[in-house]
Amino acid sequence: MNEQLLSLTHTGEEPEKYLHSVTPPVFLNSLHVYDRFEDYASIDPLREGEYIYGRASNPTVHILERKIAELEHGSRAAVFSSGMAACTSAIMAVCKAGSHVICMRDVYQPVTRFLENFCIPKLNMAVTYVSGNDLGEVEDAMKKGASLMILESPATFVFCVVDLKAIADLAHKYGVRTYIDNTCMTPIFQNPLDLGIDIVMHTMSKYIGGHSDLIGGVLVSKDDELMKQIIQEMREWYGGILGPMEGWLAIRGLRTLHARLMQHQSTAMEVAEFLEKNDKVRKIYYTGLKSNPQREIIEKQQRGHTSLMSFVLDASVEQSINFINNLKFFGKGCSWGGFESLALMPLYKSSQEELDFRNVDRQLIRIYCGLEGAENLLEDLEQAFNRL
Known part of the structure; x- marks a missing residue:
């Protein structure tokens, strides 16, 4: 049951x-x-x-x-x-x-x-x-x-x-x-x-x-x-x-929480694996990847994975902004958890002191994979990478 x-x-x-x-x-x-x-x-x-x-x-x-x-x-x-x-x-x-x-x-x-x-x-x-x-x-x-x-x-x-x-x-x-x-x-x-x-x-x-x-x-x-x-x-x-x-x-x-989460997770796994293989991505952060260094503890206490992830491009801050702007199916906005995919640079306005405190890059891109379907999101990311 x-x-x-x-x-x-x-x-x-x-x-x-x-x-x-x-x-x-x-x-x-x-x-x-x-x-x-x-x-x-x-x-x-x-x-x-x-x-x-x-x-x-x-x-x-x-x-x-x-x-x-x-x-x-x-x-x-x-x-x-x-x-x-x-x-x-x-x-x-x-x-x-x-x-x-x-x-x-x-x-x-x-x-x-x-x-x-x-x-x-x-x-x-x-x-x-x-x-x-x-x-x-x-x-x-x-x-x-x-x-x-x-x-x-x-x-x-x-x-x-x-x-x-x-x-x-x-x-x-x-x-x-x-x-x-x-x-x-x-x-x-x-x-x-x-x-x-x-x-x-x-x-x-x-x-x-x-x-x-x-x-x-x-x-x-x-x-x-x-x-x-x-x-x-x-x-x-x-x-x-x-x-x-x-x-x-x-x-x-x-x-519909369970059904939505299963779909969100499935889409995010495909997107994360696509990003991990892209030579323009310097680093990716996603709990569902087999390469995640914390895999052991993740599997011990989690039964699944979110559709949120972050990555850093091998590019400047300005180029990273252009990459986000070239995405068609990812809205530019905060929050997440709805049906719509999102992309933003959450630390863009942070002081250098805060970046050092959190040990993160200013050009860190966070995306949320919504319910538009993995195929559509992958095509959108591909065209944005081609324009980078």
């Missing part, structure tokens, strides 16, 4: 509650009213099927949360109005003024900006940056005392992978909570909670939404008390709950 497919399509649906509708309704109401005050006063939004006010909980949103919690093998999930709302809520739930945070250098850039521009100057936090691949470096940072370690695997830009179980074991030894952005893998390809990670986050505008028409984020954990704190304090106080329409769109996205 494939329990993932059942979770994607049936968990939380309960059509008998909604006139046997094949899809659940969108509850656009802001509040719920009761016949008796005693009934209202006894309601606890943290209990299954109990609702008072839309900032605390919503029936449509709750169906989505049940599905994602089951997919990630967590006790509870909490959805937010954006991935950054989820990320910052996790940090604020675990940390306090003066906390020490350990953070991978290659995490999503707005996360490091939040640490540098808010947590450090406003809350007097300390941040230690690590590669994540050197367990000795990670343990040395944990020995100094820390509240949280922020992870991403595969990580932004060059898609390096870290040993999640080994890091989780160290974190448990030193009493450090661990948080990971699992957006790139989705629960279909990776389940960090099963490897000992404490909190998993997804940006739902990517693969979970799948159609480039919603913004949202989600946190999942096996720690039910931590999740209750995140829901009651961080989300309700900050007001960052996902809207019911976005929740419904995310439910729709989950129905």
Whole structure:
């Protein structure tokens, strides 16, 4: 039995509650009213099927949360109005003024900006940056005392992978909570909670939404008390709950998540192998290639591969820009996870200091392989290389 497919399509649906509708309704109401005050006063939004006010909980949103919690093998999930709302809520739930945070250098850039521009100057936090691949470096940072370690695997830009179980074991030894952005893998390809990670986050505008028409984020954990704190304090106080329409769109996205990921992965494998053989490509970063130096750890904790990859051309920055501009089927834009292929140079505007910090090239090109078909994307890349 494939329990993932059942979770994607049936968990939380309960059509008998909604006139046997094949899809659940969108509850656009802001509040719920009761016949008796005693009934209202006894309601606890943290209990299954109990609702008072839309900032605390919503029936449509709750169906989505049940599905994602089951997919990630967590006790509870909490959805937010954006991935950054989820990320910052996790940090604020675990940390306090003066906390020490350990953070991978290659995490999503707005996360490091939040640490540098808010947590450090406003809350007097300390941040230690690590590669994540050197367990000795990670343990040395944990020995100094820390509240949280922020992870991403595969990580932004060059898609390096870290040993999640080994890091989780160290974190448990030193009493450090661990948080990971699992957006790139989705629960279909990776389940960090099963490897000992404490909190998993997804940006739902990517693969979970799948159609480039919603913004949202989600946190999942096996720690039910931590999740209750995140829901009651961080989300309700900050007001960052996902809207019911976005929740419904995310439910729709989950129905086809497995099928889309299989197609994305198949296309990306063909594209990555094509790029690897091209003598105009100096370096390629993709977890699915057999030549990947981290192949052993990738196969140990991943069940599949994203359709994101990066590469560096044997060319100047200007030539690399021209290469991107010559692509016809790759839109020039940020984000990813929808039906449309994308290409950009994400570090083009970065300072030399940041490039050195991340140990990456300014002309690094990141592409996302959408659903246009491998044949079309390969032809497009071929003609762009011919014009390079």
